Amino acid sequence: MKKSIRIGSGAGFSGDRIEPALILTEKGNLDYLVLECLAERTIALAQKQKQINPSLGYDPLLERRIEGLLPLLVKHRTRLVTNMGAANPLAAGNKIIEIAKKQGLKVKVAVVHGDDVLSLLDPEENCLETGLPLQSHGKIVSANAYLGIDTLLPALQSEADIILTGRVADPSLFLAPMVHEFSWNSNNPVLMGKGTVIGHLLECAGQITGGYFADPVSKPVDGLENLGFPFADILDNGTATISKVPGTGGKVSVQTAKEQLLYEVIDPSKYITPDVVADFREVKIDQIENDTIQISGGSGKPKPEKLKVSVGYEAGFVGEGEISYAGAHALERAKLAGVIIEKRIGHLYPEFRIDYIGLNSLHGTDFGNSPIPYEIRLRVSGKSKDQKTAALIGEEVEALYTNGPAGGGGARKSVRELLGVVSVLMDRNKVKTTFEILES
Template sequence: MKTLRIGSGAGYSGDRIEPAVELAEHGDLDYLVFECLAERTIALAQQARISDPQGGYDPLLSERMRRVLPFVGVQTGRRRLRVITNMGAANPVSAAAEVRRIAVELGLDLKVLAVVGDDVLTMLQPEFLLDNGQTVGSLGERLISANAYLGVDGILQALHADADVVITGRVADPSLFLAPQMVEFGWAADDWPRLGRGTLVGHLLECAGQVSGGYFADPGFKDVDDLARLGFPLAEIDADGQAVITKVTGSGGRVSRATCTEQLIYEVHDPAAYLTPDVTADFSRVCFVEEGADRVRAQGAGGRSRPERLKVSVGYLDGWIGEGQMSYGGPGAVARAQLARDVVLKRLELIGVKMQDVRAELIGMDSLHGPRSTVEPWEVRLRVAARCEERSEAVRVGNEVETLYTNGPSGGGGASKSVRQVVAVASLLLPRDAVNPRIEA
C-alpha cells in the first residue's frame, strides 16, 4: 500500500530554516510544506505591497527556497519532492517569480505556479458587518486588506498541472497539507470522512516544532531532549487517511501522545465541528497511540460537509502605540520603579497626551498576573505603553519615560522607546461562490 510522506518546514513566518533543510535532505519526503501566514501577517504584507508593488511576500522566502530547492523535483529514488507554501502572502505571483529566479540561478528546471483569488478587497461592500461590530464603510481609508481563507481548490489545480513548487496567499493552514493527500490518493472533494482525517494530519503538522516538542517543553514537568536541534515533524499517511506522526531519526525534540494531544486542541473551539474551507472536521473521537520512539499514530477523525461561506480576514489601520521602558536594580528597585510609574502616568495627564488605552506595568512583578508577587526581585523593568490615534501623541509616551533619566527616581537605566502603527484584524464571511481560486504561471 502506498504511503505518502509530508513534512512541515515552518510553523510561522520567522521560523527556523535548518529543520526544513534536514527534512528535505533526510526525510524521504514526497511533499515539504511551509506554513508561514497568520491573520496579522498578511495584513502587514498587504501594507508592504502598497509601498512596493513587487513585494508583499514572506521576507524569508528567498533564503528558504535557496536552501531547499536543490532537493526538489525528480529524484533518483522512488520519491519526488514537491514544495507547497503560503509564503506568497499578499503577492503570490511575485513570490513565484522570485522562486523561478532562484531556481534558474541554481541551474534547476522547476515548474513554479502561484495560487491567487484570496484577495477579495474589491468585493467588500460598505454595509458588510465585521465581527467587531464595525462596518466595512466605517473603516474608510484605514482599510488595507481583505483575504479569504481558500481551501484546497487552487493547490489541486497547481499539482494536477505538475507543479514542483506551489506558492499561495491566504489558504487555510490544514489545506496546504490536505491537497497533496487528495491528489496522491484520488480522494473526492466530498469524501468527508477522509477529508476530515487529512485535515487532522494538516492540523497536527501546521505549527511545525510545536508537535515535535518545541512549545510543549517545560523543564522538570515535560522534558524534551536536544531542544536546540529541534526536528520538525513529518507524517506517514496511507490511502485511507490514517497517519503516523514522526520526525527525522537523530533530530532533537520529542513526538509523543502528549505533544500530539496538545497540538490537537490548539485553536480548536469545537472538536466536533472544526470548520475549514474543505470540510467540517470532527476531532471529538481522535486518539493517539505510541507505536515506538517518536512515532505516534493518529486515528479517529471524521468529517461532514464543508461550510457554505468562507472566512475573510480584514486588515485595517487602528492608530499608533507609543512605548517606553526603563530598568531599576538593587535594593529598593521595586519602590523606585513604582514611583517612576506613578510619575509617568501623572506626566501624561499633565501634558494632555490623547490616549485611548494605556498600560503601565513592572515586568517581572505585575505585567502578566497583576500584583501577586510577595518576593522582592533584585531588578525590575518599567514599561508604559499607550494607543493613540495620532503618531505625534504616541511619540510623547516614550519621551516621558526617557525623561526619567534625570527627572525620576534614582538608578534608572537602559531606557528604550518606540512607536509603531497598529494593524488590526477583524473578520467577516463571504459566500463560497463569490471567491475564485485559480493558478497563474
C-alpha cells in the same frame, strides 16, 4: 495511485527557523514539503509593503528559504506547497524563478490567485468580532479569503513542482496533497476530517516535536537547540504516523500531540475549515515507537457554505518604553516612575497601560504566591492615531534617567504601526480562483 505519502512541515510561522526545513528535505525522504508562513496579521503587513514597493508583499524570508531549499527539493523530487506568496503570490513566483535560474535549476511554479477579495468587500458589512461596520475600525488595507483544497487541487494536477499561494487555511495546505494523491472524494467529510486532523497537527511544525511544549521540570525535552520538524506518513485510509528525522532534537509523543491537537481550537467538535467541519473528539494518539505516534479517529461534517475573510485595517500606532530598577525599594521606585509618566502624558492616549515586568505583567496577578522580586522593569505603552504622539511614550520613559526616580537603567523605546484584523463571511461562489504556471 499511491497507498501512502509522506508530507513534511518545514515552517510553522513567517519567522520560523530555516535549518530544520533543510534537514527535513535533505534527510526526510519527503513527497511533499509544506511551509505555512501566514499568521492572521501577516497579509495585512505584506499588503502595506506591496503598496510601498509593488514587487514586494510576499514572505520576507522567501528568498532565504528558497535559496537553501530549492536544490534539495529538486534533488529529492519533493513538491513544495506554501503560502509564502502572502499579499503578492505572483511577485513571489517571479522571485523563485529568478533564484532557480541563478542556481541553474529547472522548476515549474503554480501561482494561485483569488484569495485577495478586497474589491468584492462591502465596507458597510458588519464584522463578526465587534458587530460594527468594517470601515468603522480604520482604513481597510487588505481582505483575504481563507481558500481550501478546491483551489489547490487544479494546481496539484498540473506538473508544477511548487504550489505558491496567498491566504489558504493552514490544514488545507496538507489536506490538498492527500486528496490529490489518494483521489479522495472531497465531499466525503469523514476523510476530509481525518486529513484535516493530520494537517492541523503538522501545521505549526516544531510545536508537535517539543517546541512550545518543553518545561525542564514537568515536561523535559532534549536537544531543543537542534529541534527537528515533523513529517507524517499518511495512508489512503486517513490514518497516519507522525515522526521526525532521527538525530534531530525534540520529541514526538502522545503528550506533544495532545497539546497541538487542541491548539487554537475554539470547539473541538466543530473545527471549521473551507473543506470540512472537523470533529476532534474521538481522535486517538498512540506511541508506536520512540518519537513516532499513530493518529486515527478523526471525523467531520460537510464543509461550510461560506468562506472566512480576514480584513486588515490601519489601527494607529503603539508607543512603548521600558526601564529597570533593582535593589532596595525597586518596586516602589518603578511605581513612582509609572505615576510620573501617567501624570505627564497619560491623558493623551485613549488606551494607556503600565506594567511591572517581573511582578504581574503577563497574568495580571501573581496569584498570591510570589515574593517581591529583587529587580523590576517598568513598561509603559499607549495607542495613538498619531505616530509622534505614540513615540512620546518612549521618549518620556527614556527621560526618566535624569527626570525620574533613582537608579533607573536600561531604558528602551519603540513605536510601531498597528494593523488590526477583523473578519466577515463571504459566499464561496463569489470567490473565483485561478492559477498560472511560471517556468525557469
